[in-house]
Amino acid sequence: MSSPELPREGSLVSNGIRPPSTSHLSDGDPPQRTVMKKESSGTPRYAPLPYASSRSGLVYDVRMRFHVEPIPKDSDMHPEDPRRIYEVYNELCEAGLVDDPTNPDLAGQYLLLRIPARHATESEILLEKTDWDEEKLFSVGETMDSVYLSVNTPGCALLAAGGAIEAARAVMNGQVKNSMAVIRPPGHHAEHDYPMGFCFFNNVPVAARAIQKEYGDRARKIFILDWDVHHGNGVQNIFYEDPNVLYISLHVSQNGAFYPAGDEKDHLHCGAGPGMGKNVNIPWKTSGMGDGDYLYAFQEIVMPIAQDFDPDMVFVCAGFDAAEGDMIGGCHVTPAGYAHMTHMLMSLADGKVVVCMEGGYNLRSIAVSALAVTRTLMGEPPERLQSTQPSPTGVDTVKQVLQQQSYFWPCLYPKNPAMRLKKAKSERIHDLIRDWQAMQLFKNYDMTTLFIARNRISRSFENQVLATTNYPQPRPLLLTFHDPPELTASPDPRTSFLDAHNTYMTDGVKSYIDWAVNQGFAIIDVNIPKHLTDTDQDDKDHKDPELKESRAKEALLLATYLWENYIELNDSTHIFILGVGAAYNAIIELLKSNDRVSSRVTKLFFFVSEQSLHSCRSATYDNLSMWYYDHSLVFVANNHHIWDYTNGNNNGTGSNGMARKPKKRFGALVRSDFDALEDMLAERLDHVSGLMANLTQGWEEPDPSEAEPEDVAMGKEFDEREEIEQPVSPVKSPVRLPPVGNFALSPKKQR
Incomplete structure (x- = not known):
């Protein structure tokens, strides 16, 4: 198809404008395309913008x-x-x-x-x-x-x-x-x-x-x-x-x-x-x-x-x-x-x-x-x-x-799913996760729930403290205090639905439990929930985590109860404590409130990402800060604000340009290469397990075939009791909770 013929020089086109002359072009030059413009009438088509003046x-x-x-x-x-x-x-x-x-x-x-x-x-x-x-x-x-x-x-x-x-x-x-x-x-x-x-x-x-x-x-x-x-x-x-x-x-x-x-x-x-x-x-x-x-x-x-x-x-x-x-x-x-x-x-x-x-x-x-x-x-x-x-x-x-x-404005997404969930039969996933963890730990390591006396029953409180059956025996004990495992998912931007296939649970603490069980250690695993599912009525609404102060108080009560009724009374040769996330604060408070804890603990390993660091000082134990520094390793996220004020930041100076050493009351700080807790736990698994192995070199798990028959052991114990002329009543610790006490993680009061 041939291209349309250009208008001849000097002829008028439809808009009343003559095309430019082409006489300057040689015979071999291609014709130039010309953009035709209308002649201005002298007045603008639109009124000027008011903001101009x-x-x-x-x-x-x-x-x-x-x-x-x-x-x-x-x-x-x-x-x-x-x-x-x-x-x-x-x-x-x-x-x-x-x-x-x-x-x-x-x-x-x-x-x-x-x-x-x-x-x-x-x-x-x-x-x-x-x-x-x-x-x-x-x-x-x-x-x-x-x-x-x-x-x-x-x-x-x-x-x-x-x-x-x-x-x-x-x-x-x-x-x-x-x-x-x-x-x-x-x-x-x-x-x-x-x-x-x-x-x-x-x-x-x-x-x-x-x-x-x-x-x-x-x-x-x-x-x-x-x-x-x-x-x-x-x-x-x-x-x-x-x-x-x-x-x-x-x-x-x-x-x-x-x-x-x-x-x-x-x-x-x-x-x-x-x-x-x-x-x-x-x-x-x-x-x-x-x-x-x-x-x-x-x-x-x-x-x-x-x-x-x-x-x-x-x-x-x-x-x-x-x-x-x-x-x-x-x-x-x-x-x-x-x-x-x-x-x-x-x-x-x-x-x-x-x-x-x-x-x-x-x-x-x-x-x-x-x-x-x-x-x-x-x-x-x-x-x-x-x-x-x-x-x-x-x-x-x-x-x-x-x-x-999002209840009131159509433009806001994702919508709160509470109204939809109230009409459906549903359960909170954190309850199901801990149930599944308890089932897996029982199946793989014969870990069962430790009895915790409490004044109410909550679904979220079930299976929070799990232990191997050998925890009272003379062997190393690993006590873990950790936040709930993390879920990673991509929710639907409109409905908040999660695709189960693309939702992952990461539990870095399990690798430490696997290693400890294989070494013959006893295990007590403590999960500190962020909030409780109400036993009377769950409105399925979004729940904010409990206030840091109230959650820390309840976690300390639990730590104290476990120490005085299960851990202090056993024959553990070594006690290692692993604290992960905000839950580690309960161990710090336990150390400050009970002077006897430091005499039994071998080593502390803490992992901190977004949480504030907690100092370990006691009004009654002057050397607690130095003991804590010598017996702890506190792994801190790479982007934690503590590095802005110590000599561990990127340029080696604090915010005022002067290098500062970390305070010993915060423990022996170690800067991680990662920011997320799960990555930090994976990074330091070999390091922590190697330290625990070195510290327990002198201990060997007893051969089950050489163990004394149970009836003989019971007979010896009975004979020893007969030799006691007068029983002595034990003196209760002023801070010890009774074996059947009152402990609960209470939900937030409704205002």
Whole structure:
């Protein structure tokens, strides 16, 4: 098929444009293909983007600095310092973002539009407060240690609330595309009937209610994102039953101990009534969270839920006390981290974002963090992040929240399977695994369950302590204390189903038991479950592991019971203890609580991956730390944080550049080449077994054919008893449990 003939030079084509001349081409040159362009009409087809000319707004009023301590002391300034907002404002001025009359030379080309602040009216405050009694409200503050009062406090608090309202109104009216409100005193702790936590009026809820009332359906759905390191209890309580306000808070919880104390900031508080699912708490279990944790939470929870909610306006309770350098928060969010979070929020609600300052008490940290947020609001791209890797505890928290919130949000996967499992006949796999282990150990090594007196029966408590029948005999004993074996699988991303063929159980402790049994050792194997299956009713819901403190306490009770009723009374020639995972802490506590244990133990072998190292010091046994160092080998994961502070890290120095030796109270530390417990156990099997073999060289297993007949032995024992003229009652140890005592691993109390 021949190619279409090119139009002749000088002829018109369909779009009215003459093709270019081809006279310059020689006869052998191929014709050039030409892209035809339409002639411009002089007017653009579409209207220009509004953001090309729209500016960001700034609320700042020097009068808010008049809320001060009655008698401030330079050596002991209150954390909620008037200089907080000045430092932020001054940072914006020095960056050339504000046309400040006192520093006209600093003003740059692109400026923030100043939005005047005003005092909130009584009717606006009543949108958030149940009643209005200024005298009563501020007299309450005099009896509280979390707020201070001065003659200007009421006016400053009203000015902060009014400033938040005006920042939101300017965005809704189209005067600015978004706004930054540098205001104080903060507000997100203030309850509807009393102040607390440096807060008097809850500024963001006041502004949100005022906007909803003034603009109706245009501002019906409000999204409030709170990244202050403290939970915004006041915001949560105000909107807890409101279906039109989505509140998401990222905060440090420390299992309820962090301010404000209590469990209302946990992931289980999801709203009530019509507001069910509109309250999302992301409670960090510890301080020290960084950019990777916050961005991971944004990507997995915050943004999917916010996009599903589709708000009309976004408010940010912008506390900067999670910033790097803030001693109260103790976290490590960088200015770039705050900028990236702001950038993601700007994709919501057509860009209508109002950032209202809350906490933050390191003056330099809040200044640079607020500047990064403001630059992003103005359209600058965020700076690059130094680290995006979330911490293990951060990942655990996010997955925990996702599991809970998947009930209410179709966008979140995988779904919590509890509802489906309640209708089906099912059992928890950890119970089945221990049953199977008990069956295999009995089949291969004749290991049976040791009796443990307890005051309740739980399926999870069955078969937790297994022993070979020869454990009382004069032979080496291997006592293993370990966490449950690990399961490796790839769950379905939607249903959470597991393919049994592609699910694997790894039990590194079994290799040590195999070796010890082949050497003629006695074995006592102790599995410490992470939680119990309730004997009365199992709701099939996701269960979090027991708190470290409660689990360690119960494990110590079990270790003490075993030692005083089974191990101390036997004739073992050597006692080796193998501790794996968090369960090893029970042995440390046993050593510290019972001085007699160290006199019987030959060697300790511990494997630690993600758990904290525990020191072994005793108030009654001065040499315990040195004994522990000489008789232990503690194999620690390659990525454990202990290596950041000792001379075992990659560069041989600690965090301050100085080499440090590991403390002897932590034992003789050995750095593993691996991070996972199962890999560490496999790596050190030959090492540990070789040490135990060397330490038991003088012992040989008795020949069964030379053993004394049982009836003869019993006769000798009877004769020896007859020679005793008067029986002597044994003296009970003050810490010894009775042979039939009360021990149980109790499930968490339901609140």
